[in-house]
Amino acid sequence: MSWFRRVFLSSIGKKFWMGVTGVLLCLFIAFHLTANLVFFLGKEAYNGLSASLEKIPILPLLEVGLFALFGLHILLGIVLYFDNRSSRDRYAVYGTKLGGFGTWASKNMIWTGAIVLIYLGIHVRRFVFSEVPELNGHADYHGLNFEVFSSTLYALWYIFGVAVLAVHISHGFQSAFRSLGVNHPVYTPFLEWLSAAAAVVVGVGFASIPIYVLIKGA
């Protein structure tokens, strides 16, 4: 088996890169959430941050990198799903020796991932490739949030989308470390706890803006 096949195409290689892309995407989400929460600091702060982010010289490069990261993560997810589907055989009766929500989340990563992908497509079209309202000659991203979430239906869909993302992360974050070979009697339980905490923070954090707009609009 060649080096390339061992490192990228073996079962463990695929899991490894799934873990790498997963952790990096979690870092992006952490950054994205932090930027989002500046929304609550007011119009100037939020629009100022948006403007300064747009001034980053290597922005196109970062965007391409991010797109590649998502692409690889999604591609691996689909490949692994079909790998696994062809490996298993159906039982007449399904039982489990585990329980709890974590098991449900871990067994349904492909579906929570698929919903997140649909959500992402709509989200990017709505927030990235859309007309941004202007305020004093500057792009008013703060106002864009109000404009977008004035549609109750879209706001609810957005909240549902981030809730599903939270479920995906609740398993994914700690699972990624396992796929990178990390397992420790002290740190692994901590990572599991962190994973659950991160899911709650991501879910509540991203949903806070549409909820705020919904309440304020009402």
Next chain:
Amino acid sequence: MKLTLKVWRQSGPKEKGRLVAYVLDDVSPDQSFLEMLDDLNRVLVLKGEEPVVFEHDCREGICGCCGLMINGQAHGPVRGTTVCQLHMRNFKDGDTIVIEPWRAKGFPVIKDLMVDRSAFDRIIEAGGYVSVNTGGIPDANAIPIRKEDADLAMDAAACIGCGACVASCPNASAMLFVGAKISQYALLPQGQVERVARALNMVAAMDREGFGNCSNVAECEASCPKLITLSNIQRMYREHVKASWKYAPREAREAAG
């Protein structure tokens, strides 16, 4: 106890199987699950029917021959036990018990509840051994290693290769089995010589057999009769990643033989 059994009957590898219901009237709660199946077979033989084929050997929970999916749980409802050590007192009078063989593409059904687990043998052949001169067994405590390492190696070596991990995994992944087999040698001095080749070859063999990929569900750990832990899978990852990255293709090829 009166029990209704729904047993998977399949007359051959290529045949279509189905669940057949049998009623047993006087099952003793002290019987083991396999003794209960022996009783069922006695009834079937007296009736002139084909007995149910199922695998067993030691009936002490140490050989890894028996393995049944009982109501969708590998080795039944009790943790850390094999089917032969599962007693009927874990079931109630009037229960319906669905009994199926291990199901995975890597474990084709031979007949009824018996599956072909030679995929595991081929994985072991690929690297689950140490090449040392045979002779007298050295005293366990004569090897100068940390007790912690000896304990971890022993925990991994407790794997009996029954296949419950594959059977219970939603992805039919054999990584707990292979992880245990790689770990037991990686932790000991005797395993160092072939360490790189073992990781590369056993994982390659596992992939060839068409087992799935671990997604950290941990169903395997929960159904393992020997309580092998997931940490063995992570150790296998580390072994394989190190072996894959560290060695230039030519060296790895040479190491892998």
